[in-house]
Every structure is written in structure tokens, then in C-alpha cells.
Amino acid sequence: MLNASLSELAQALALKQLSSVELTRLFLDRAQRLNRGLNAFVTLDPEASLAQARLADQRIGEGAAQPLTGIPVALKDIFCAKGWLTTCGSKILSNFIAPYDAHVVERLRDAGAVNLGKTNMDEFAMGSSTESSHYGPVANPWDRSAVPGGSSGGSAAVVAGRLAPAALGTDTGGSVRQPAAMCGVCGLKPTYGVVSRYGMVAFASSLDQCGPMAKSAADLALLLSAIAGFDARDSTSLERPGEDYGRDLEHPIDGLRIGLPREFFGAGLAPDVARAVQAAVAEYEKLGCKLVDVSLPQTRLSVPAYYVLAPAEASSNLARFDGARYGYRAPRYDDLRDMYEKTRAQGFGAEVKRRILIGTYVLSHGYYDAYYLQAQKVRRLIAMDFADVFQRCDVIMGPTAPTTAFKLGAKTADPVQMYLNDIYTVPAPLAGIPALSIPCGFGDDNLPVGLQLMGNYFQEARMLGLAHRYQLVTDWHLRMPVGCE
Amino acid sequence: MLLSLDDVRRMAQLARLQINDTEAEQVLAQLRAIFALIDELQAVDTRGVEPMSHAQGAALRLREDRVTELDQHELFQSIAPQAEAGLYLVPKVIE
Numbered sequence: 398m399l400n401a402s403l404s405e406l407a408q409a410l411a412l413k414q415l416s417s418v419e420l421t422r423l424f425l426d427r428a429q430r431l432n433r434g435l436n437a438f439v440t441l442d443p444e445a446s447l448a449q450a451r452l453a454d455q456r457i458g459e460g461a462a463q464p465l466t467g468i469p470v471a472l473k474d475i476f477c478a479k480g481w482l483t484t485c486g487s488k489i490l491s492n493f494i495a496p497y498d499a500h501v502v503e504r505l506r507d508a509g510a511v512n513l514g515k516t517n518m519d520e521f522a523m524g525s526s527t528e529s530s531h532y533g534p535v536a537n538p539w540d541r542s543a544v545p546g547g548s549s550g551g552s553a554a555v556v557a558g559r560l561a562p563a564a565l566g567t568d569t570g571g572s573v574r575q576p577a578a579m580c581g582v583c584g585l586k587p588t589y590g591v592v593s594r595y596g597m598v599a600f601a602s603s604l605d606q607c608g609p610m611a612k613s614a615a616d617l618a619l620l621l622s623a624i625a626g627f628d629a630r631d632s633t634s635l636e637r638p639g640e641d642y643g644r645d646l647e648h649p650i651d652g653l654r655i656g657l658p659r660e661f662f663g664a665g666l667a668p669d670v671a672r673a674v675q676a677a678v679a680e681y682e683k684l685g686c687k688l689v690d691v692s693l694p695q696t697r698l699s700v701p702a703y704y705v706l707a708p709a710e711a712s713s714n715l716a717r718f719d720g721a722r723y724g725y726r727a728p729r730y731d732d733l734r735d736m737y738e739k740t741r742a743q744g745f746g747a748e749v750k751r752r753i754l755i756g757t758y759v760l761s762h763g764y765y766d767a768y769y770l771q772a773q774k775v776r777r778l779i780a781m782d783f784a785d786v787f788q789r790c791d792v793i794m795g796p797t798a799p800t801t802a803f804k805l806g807a808k809t810a811d812p813v814q815m816y817l818n819d820i821y822t823v824p825a826p827l828a829g830i831p832a833l834s835i836p837c838g839f840g841d842d843n844l845p846v847g848l849q850l851m852g853n854y855f856q857e858a859r860m861l862g863l864a865h866r867y868q869l870v871t872d873w874h875l876r877m878p879v880g881c882e
Numbered sequence: 883m884l885l886s887l888d889d890v891r892r893m894a895q896l897a898r899l900q901i902n903d904t905e906a907e908q909v910l911a912q913l914r915a916i917f918a919l920i921d922e923l924q925a926v927d928t929r930g931v932e933p934m935s936h937a938q939g940a941a942l943r944l945r946e947d948r949v950t951e952l953d954q955h956e957l958f959q960s961i962a963p964q965a966e967a968g969l970y971l972v973p974k975v976i977e
Contacts, residue, residue: 773933813918
């Protein structure tokens, strides 16, 4: 049951082998028992979840089930869900009960999925280890002394530990793919604009994208098919017809050209990660794919460009947290300005403040052209690199992260070291292309390694097909951490 | 370009973040290290390159000018730190 795919669960529900209430109880029990050691869920509301499960059972009974009806899905605490505490990992939203549903939450509810609970995350999704959460760090289910990656570390950990069959995360610079890699699960960041950002707390609006996290590529396809689609309430939502993202799962992949960017296999890549990724690439070669040596020369500049653009957009987006309309307000203050300054000083954590200061600086008078505009131009160069490479290959493969999960506390004192960890994940969102991570083995410390696939715009179905083919001949995605069986 | 303590204080003021001297000193050291990384961008030749602000280069959609929102102020103000008679309460700004 714990390793069952979403379609197997749906089938068991359809055949009345179990009810959604039973399935939801099973995962709620596991969540309550295993969360003490993981801190991966920040809010569980069994009453609310079970009420949704009862509705799903009714719907199944009426023969009106859709693929996700009755299936519990955990939500990163960045998504507004009406009546649920939505903290975004921050003290400043510690009392924020969302008065409306995010678009993806609406979509999941319409599909009949059950909201299993809200998962822990880096504060405002700013981090690569889930250690900046106001609600304490999340432990990696594979090694409790290691981080789960971030910022969707809670969502990755609940899928890895089998506390939930699937989860939603968000990816701005790698926040779905990097924790998926470090926890041994699958995670997809869709093409920018494919999934509506309405009701998803904004971090860097030109990069933020919601993405599914699950055990397999086939599960990701089901989730993405449910959440993707046009929404007029997000001005960057693309007007495209809905898609069945599972349509290419059975397509043959022989003859496909896999580009291997040399910049993703150079200095800085840990030898154990390199070995696992190369073994996965060799497996694809056995499946009939062709390997192409390619170059993404601007890769090194993607980290500095990202750490100008993302903080700049964050400093604007986070201006709305002022203690006047919702969320935390400082208990004592002298006047309005003092109320703002104390509320924000007390409500935001250290990493969020650092990024607000960086963003304020690069947007300030006299520095805008030198930093913000220059970073936007470098962003264009990065996107042009990809356009060039996709002339010669169908998909790009490489590592998701330079190392396996590092120890809790190892990088918190040195923000630059933490940022450099994002080197392989920031290029895709800067270009706006889809990218996904799937488990492809283990490193020297027995921690999972992720293989990253990057495709051209709107190539999600083909990429999921490629990932699925690999998962038919390997079982990395079915391995479970000790203590979670 | 080396950031100064005054720069940090000025940014904190602009961003409405109260910051004491110890915090400012700490954050200055971190920001200098981060800007050493960011400054790598300065060496890139970007003459003639169009800045990229959106992945799809999409323009904002226009819609008909009509009211589409329902009045939900009671619901939204029910989670406000202080609200009264449909208004958000903040310290007095005009004497």
C-alpha cells in the first residue's frame, strides 16, 4: 500500500477494496506517528481531511470519480487553502487563516483529492535546506541528521517517508527538484505559466512555479494534468488548452538525443553523485537513446543572476507584510512607521531579511542598471544557451544537485555556500523551461542522488515519458528509508 | 563596489526593517560576501542584449472594465490585527 502508485490507489478505491476514509486515516496515522522525528508537516487537521475523504467516497459511490478522487495529497504551506492556517514557514503569517483557496487547491478539490495537511518549508521558500523555517528544520527521512533539501523540504520528506502518497511544492530556483533529489523522490517544475500562481504566496513572481512531487513519473503526470491550465486570476497564466501529461508514458524513446552539458559535470560535482548520474545516462543509452556532448556556457553566471533577480522581486512582493491587514503585528510600537519596522523586524527571519536588503539595494537609485538590468540581460543569455542546445538534442540530463543531502547546520552560517548549492537548478527557471528530478541511485553515505531532465518549453509529457521508461527498468524510486516501511 | 554600514542602514530604512548596530554589522559581512558573488555579473559583455523579464515574453492581458469581485470585506477583515466599522485600525498618522 505504501508503495502503491496513484493509479493503483485509484483502482483500489474504484473496486471498493478500500475507502478514501480508510486511506486518509492510514496516512494521517503515519503522519502523526512519524512526524515527531521529521517535523515535515506543520499543520494536520484530521477532521477537515476526513470530511473531504467522506465526500470523495460518496463521489466514488456515485460513479463520478476522476483519477485523483479520494487520494490524499499534502500541500506545501505556501498554498492558501480556505480555513487552513497558511504560514509560508514564517512568523509573520503565524496566525494567517487563508480566506480563499489557491487555484491548484481548487483544482485538486474539484478532482476529489483530499488535503492531507500542510508541509514545512523554508521561510517564504527562501532556502535550499528547509532550515530557515520559523517552525524548525525538517529531517531527511534517509538520515535524520541531514537536511531534506529545500525549500519544499517538507513535501519531499512526507513523500519519501511515505507519510503521503504525493504532495505539491513550488520551485523558484530549484525548490521542487533539489529536495526531491535529496529525499529520493520525483519532482517536476513545469514550464513557467503552465500552472496558475493564484493563491500561492509570491516570492519571485517571474520565476515561481508550482510543481508536483511523488514517487514516480507516472504519478507526476496525473498530478500535473489535474493542476495545470489557464486561470485568468494569474496574469502570467498561459492561455493553452488542458493536456494529458501521461500521453507519452508508453511512447518508445529509442533514437532520442540526450544532451550532456559539460558544465554540469565539471569541478564542484561530488564524485559519488557523478557516478550515479553517469550510470543513469548509460542506462538510457542501453534503452536506445543517443548521447550528445553540449555546452551551456553561462551556467556559472546563473547563480549570481538568480541572486539579483529573485531578491529584487522578493523585496517588492514582501512589502505587503506590514502588520496592518493580516498576519502578525508587533505588540508594542510608537507610530505607524514604528509599527511597520518592528512588525517586519520581528516577523521575518534572518534569510528573508538578507534577501529583502539585497533586493532593495539592487533596485535602488543608481544601482538598478548595474545590477537588476544587467542580471536580466544575463538571464536572456542563459535562455539563449538553452535555445541553442535544444537545436541539437531533445532533452538535457545532468545532476540535480552537486552533492547528496548535507548535514543539518553545515551551511547555515555561510549564505554563499548555501546559494552555490543551487548551481544546477537555477538555470531552468531563469529560462522558464520545464525540468524534473528522479531518483537514480545512492551516494557514498547511502543518501539518494537525483537525475535532472530539462526539456524545451511545453515538453513535460515527453520528459515524463523518458523518466517513466527509466523507472520501468530500475527500482530506485521504490526504495524506502529504514524506519518508514 | 564595497558595501558600507551606512548602505545597510539605508536599505533597512527603505525596506522598513528595524535593525540594531550588532545586526547591521553581522549582515554587512554576509552581504559583502554575497555581493562578491553577484559582482561576477559585471564582467559579462551584454551590449545589445535585450533584458528578459518574462520567460514567454507575454504581454499583460486586458479585460472588460466591469466589476468582477464580490464584496468580501467582512471575511477579509475578520483576520486583521485590528479592524472596526469596515476600517483597518493603525496608529494615527494625521494630527
